[in-house]
Each structure stands twice: as C-alpha cells, then as structure tokens.
Amino acid sequence: MGFLTKHEQRDACLPAERQKLRQAIYKDLIKDTNVLAFFYGGSLAKGNEDHYSDLDLRIVVKDEAFETYCSKKKERATNWGDVLYFEDFPLALYSIAHFRSFIKVDTFYYRKSDLQPSVYLKHLLIEHDPSGTVQKLRAESQSLAYLFSEQEFEVWRGKFFAYLHEVYRRVQRGEYHYAFQMVNSLSYSIVIGWYVEMGEVPNSFGDWSKVEGPRSPLSEKQLNQLASWDVGNRDEVMLVHIARSQVEEFIQVHRVLAERIGVPVNQAWLNEIIDLVL
Numbered sequence: 001m002g003f004l005t006k007h008e009q010r011d012a013c014l015p016a017e018r019q020k021l022r023q024a025i026y027k028d029l030i031k032d033t034n035v036l037a038f039f040y041g042g043s044l045a046k047g048n049e050d051h052y053s054d055l056d057l058r059i060v061v062k063d064e065a066f067e068t069y070c071s072k073k074k075e076r077a078t079n080w081g082d083v084l085y086f087e088d089f090p091l092a093l094y095s096i097a098h099f100r101s102f103i104k105v106d107t108f109y110y111r112k113s114d115l116q117p118s119v120y121l122k123h124l125l126i127e128h129d130p131s132g133t134v135q136k137l138r139a140e141s142q143s144l145a146y147l148f149s150e151q152e153f154e155v156w157r158g159k160f161f162a163y164l165h166e167v168y169r170r171v172q173r174g175e176y177h178y179a180f181q182m183v184n185s186l187s188y189s190i191v192i193g194w195y196v197e198m199g200e201v202p203n204s205f206g207d208w209s210k211v212e213g214p215r216s217p218l219s220e221k222q223l224n225q226l227a228s229w230d231v232g233n234r235d236e237v238m239l240v241h242i243a244r245s246q247v248e249e250f251i252q253v254h255r256v257l258a259e260r261i262g263v264p265v266n267q268a269w270l271n272e273i274i275d276l277v278l
C-alpha cells in the first residue's frame with residue numbers, strides 16, 4: 001500500500017465525517033446566546049468542495065464576550081469532536097483544529113463591527129443569522145470588484161525582482177533549498193498576475209489552494225508552465241533556465257497589468273534589473 005492508496009477507505013468517508021462535524025458545530029453554537037451568527041466561507045460556501053476540503057467557520061460573538069471566546073478557542077473546538085492537534089498561535093483570533101477524522105476546521109472569531117463588505121465575502125454559507133447581519137454583508141459584497149491598485153502593482157513587481165536576485169545569491173552560496181523557495185515565489189508571483197489579468201481574486205501570497213487541480217481557474221497552458229518551473233535538482237543550469245522562462249512570462253503579464261492600471265512600461269529599466277542576474 002502506497003502513499004496514494006493506504007487511506008482510500010478512510011478518504012471515502014471524509015464527506016460524511018465533515019457533515020458530522022458541521023452538525024456538531026451547529027448543535028453547539030445554536031444554543032449559545034453570546035453567538036450572534038455563524039457561517040462558512042471557502043469551498044463549502046462556493047459549492048466546489050471535494051473529499052479533502054476543510055471547514056472555514058466564522059463565528060460572530062457579542063462584544064463583551066469576544067476576548068473570552070478567543071482565549072478559549074481551543075476548548076470550544078473540542079466540543080465538536082476528537083481533536084488530534086492544533087496549529088494556530090496562542091494570541092491569534094482564530095483556531096485551526098485537526099480532528100482524528102482527518103478533517104480540519106479553521107475557526108475565526110469576529111465582533112459585529114468587524115464585518116465589512118469585501119470581495120472575499122461574496123460566497124458565504126450562512127448557518128445562523130437571526131438579525132440578518134451576515135445576509136446583508138453578503139448582499140453588499142456582491143457589487144464589489146477586486147481592484148489591483150498601482151501601489152499593489154509596484155509591490156508585486158518589486159517582490160518579483162527581489163526573488164529573482166535572491167535565486168542568484170542563494171545558488172552562488174550553495175543554499176539550494178533557499179533558491180528553490182525563491183523560484184517557487186517567482187512562480188506564485190506570476191500566478192498572482194495571471195489571476196488579476198483574468199479578473200480572479202488571488203489567494204494570499206503563497207497560498208496554493210486551488211491554483212492547480214480540477215478547481216483551478218488557470219488555463220491548460222498556464223498549468224503546464226507552472227509544471228515546467230518545478231524544481232528539486234541542485235542544478236545551476238536548470239535553475240537559470242527556469243528563471244529565464246519565468247522572466248519571459250513575467251514581462252508579458254507585467255505589460256498587460258501596467259497598461260490596465262495606466263503605468264508606463266520602462267523596458268530599459270526592466271532589462272537593467274534582469275541583467276544583473278541573467
């Protein structure tokens with residue numbers, strides 16, 4: 001039995017186990033008078049969940065109870081099932097609980113005043129919202145569009161340049177794992193550009209969720225390009241080849257986004273930056 005076959009029977013039961021957790025969460029929270037509303041985001045809200053999807057739970061609590069609920073976030077998660085371990089930070093306003101069923105629950109706590117319309121709140125699966133606050137939030141979020149500002153554009157391309165230069169430095173020092181990380185960061189920078197170009201809301205940097213696989217918004221050509229940038233060998237020639245290919249794609253995406261935002265493209269300046277390492 002290999003990595004991909006050992007747990008077939010368990011994995012087949014994951015949707016049912018996830019539903020059991022949802023039911024336990026509902027029974028626990030619905031009777032809590034300090035809970036104003038609770039809902040789900042992520043793939044469950046979008047309706048494109050698969051066997052391995054987690055539960056992105058959002059809980060709105062009364063202001064006077066907020067600090068207490070955040071401080072006892074781990075205890076709360078144990079009400080819903082058999083928690084195997086947690087991965088969150090002690091002072092974080094969220095809990096990430098991994099259950100023995102192999103289901104993960106990301107729980108975020110909010111005050112009512114924390115809820116503001118956002119492009120990230122267009123898809124919500126509302127479980128409890130007696131005051132209609134979350135429904136209103138979802139409705140107001142529908143008209144919002146993701147805008148890539150000039151400032152974000154400057155940060156995006158500046159980071160790309162920095163990752164490119166860092167690949168060179170790390171290879172020269174023989175720090176290949178660091179170099180691999182920088183090549184992957186170059187790839188993700190281009191993914192952000194692709195998403196913005198097609199009008200998709202990109203994930204936070206480094207979040208590869210749904211970038212690949214059957215739920216990816218990327219084209220077959222783009223996915224093939226990503227695959228061609230895979231690293232793993234401590235081969236300087238290969239890394240240079242990958243970096244050149246990434247730069248070629250970056251220049252095209254950069255031009256499209258610059259024209260859309262209204263920023264002039266100074267190709268001589270770009271070439272100067274790139275020529276420092278390639």
